[in-house]
Amino acid sequence: xxxxRINLIRAVGLAALLMVTSCSRDxxxxxxxEPKYPCKVLGACDATIMKLAKNLNKKGVKVITIGQDxxxxxxxxxxxxxxxxxxxxxxxxxxxxxxxFLKQFRKIAINIASYSxxxxxxxxxxxxxxxxxxxxxxxxxxxxxDSRFIFTEGLGSDKxxxxxxxxxxxxxxxxxxxxxxxxxx
Numbered sequence: 001x002x003x004x005r006i007n008l009i010r011a012v013g014l015a016a017l018l019m020v021t022s023c024s025r026d027x028x029x030x031x032x033x034e035p036k037y038p039c040k041v042l043g044a045c046d047a048t049i050m051k052l053a054k055n056l057n058k059k060g061v062k063v064i065t066i067g068q069d070x071x072x073x074x075x076x077x078x079x080x081x082x083x084x085x086x087x088x089x090x091x092x093x094x095x096x097x098x099x100x101f102l103k104q105f106r107k108i109a110i111n112i113a114s115y116s117x118x119x120x121x122x123x124x125x126x127x128x129x130x131x132x133x134x135x136x137x138x139x140x141x142x143x144x145x146d147s148r149f150i151f152t153e154g155l156g157s158d159k160x161x162x163x164x165x166x167x168x169x170x171x172x173x174x175x176x177x178x179x180x181x182x183x184x185x
Contacts, residue, residue: 052101059094068182072098076174085131099143107180109149112137117171118157130154136176
């Protein structure tokens with residue numbers, strides 16, 4: 001009986017202590033923090049990587065990191081003429097910035113996947129997206145992006161981001177995704 005009473009007093013005391021300490025805070029427990037990138041790799045600076053990622057985000061290119069995996073998502077309308085694998089003149093500056101970003105990392109392989117919105121036929125979608133991903137990979141390789149393997153794939157309209165199937169390259173579904181894993185060794 002005495003043990004139960006002591007445990008009850010301890011529980012009430014602990015609850016009171018938690019209430020008192022939590023009421024004295026003037027701020028939210030989860031502060032807004034800048035994104036933190038993985039550990040440094042020789043020759044690359046995390047501050048530079050964060051600055052380049054912010055610049056790309058300002059231009060409408062999404063840079064997403066999960067641990068050591070990175071994905072760069074570029075709307076197709078930023079890079080290509082409508083319904084063709086031909087690069088726009090103004091897209092070269094954007095691809096140069098992406099090449100500079102990619103050069104900051106040591107990586108084994110880069111995957112370049114291209115997607116489209118609905119077109120006339122699935123065969124045309126796959127052929128167009130494969131040609132687009134090859135054009136991007138050839139340009140990045142020509143810019144000296146260091147990687148042992150650059151894989152390309154054209155996925156057509158197989159994996160849409162949204163269900164709205166507006167045709168053309170202005171759709172959110174028409175995009176080029178560059179993914180790679182940062183090699184830390």
